[in-house]
Amino acid sequence: DSGVTQTPKHLITATGQRVTLRCSPRSGDLSVYWYQQSLDQGLQFLIQYYNGEERAKGNILERFSAQQFPDLHSELNLSSLELGDSALYFCASSPLRDSGANVLTFGAGSRLTVL
Amino acid sequence: AQSVAQPEDQVNVAEGNPLTVKCTYSVSGNPYLFWYVQYPNRGLQFLLKYITGDNLVKGSYGFEAEFNKSQTSFHLKKPSALVSDSALYFCAVRDWDFDGGSQGNLIFGKGTKLSVKP
Numbered sequence: 001d002s003g004v005t006q007t008p009k010h011l012i013t014a015t016g017q018r019v020t021l022r023c024s025p026r027s028g029d030l031s032v033y034w035y036q037q038s039l040d041q042g043l044q045f046l047i048q049y050y051n052g053e054e055r056a057k058g059n060i061l062e063r064f065s066a067q068q069f070p071d072l073h074s075e076l077n078l079s080s081l082e083l084g085d086s087a088l089y090f091c092a093s094s095p096l097r098d099s100g101a102n103v104l105t106f107g108a109g110s111r112l113t114v115l
Numbered sequence: 116a117q118s119v120a121q122p123e124d125q126v127n128v129a130e131g132n133p134l135t136v137k138c139t140y141s142v143s144g145n146p147y148l149f150w151y152v153q154y155p156n157r158g159l160q161f162l163l164k165y166i167t168g169d170n171l172v173k174g175s176y177g178f179e180a181e182f183n184k185s186q187t188s189f190h191l192k193k194p195s196a197l198v199s200d201s202a203l204y205f206c207a208v209r210d211w212d213f214d215g216g217s218q219g220n221l222i223f224g225k226g227t228k229l230s231v232k233p
Contacts, residue, residue, distance in 0.1 A: 002158060002160075042226060090159070
């Protein structure tokens with residue numbers, strides 16, 4: 001157990017729907033990162049939050065949004081879902097904001113299937 | 116822009132033989148480099164990192180990696196492979212912003228599938 005908790009583990013939904021993925025970071029970690037893993041794109045960075053504030057943005061679609069709450073858990077909202085959004089979504093956390101030596105600790109992932 | 120390349124999609128090794136998983140990098144600024152492993156239906160697990168100092172970095176499960184600045188490489192190695200080492204291995208580099216310097220997120224390679232046969 002890495003200490004990073006993601007729910008749900010699996011999610012099956014239809015095109016056009018909206019889903020929310022949840023992440024609780026490791027105790028003491030202030031930064032949360034979201035990644036998307038698909039067969040054709042590999043591991044893509046979506047977005048980072050640090051202590052409640054958006055810190056960095058990657059290849060996140062406009063249909064996707066995220067936030068980090070005062071208790072430091074984070075949610076990734078995916079809307080108007082398309083077949084191509086089917087992927088494994090990972091959350092990771094780290095203690096500091098941008099230290100080069102930071103190690104990201106990953107959760108087990110949420111597998112989203114869009115039918 | 117920061118990037119890493121893993122030139123091999125798959126590496127096959129016999130148990131007991133040494134293994135090498137290759138990674139080359141391209142960076143602006145300091146190369147903060149990482150190796151992660153992903154077992155089936157699991158998240159990524161940290162193996163080791165290079166920040167500064169010795170070019171040979173030792174990590175978890177007997178793995179080590181050699182940082183080579185002139186060849187811009189950071190190959191993952193293990194002297195004697197185990198069947199249980201079979202997994203997907205990712206090389207990663209810390210992102211870099213010219214205004215802010217080192218960023219928090221990692222940029223990952225495509226991954227290399229390691230298969231160790233008995």
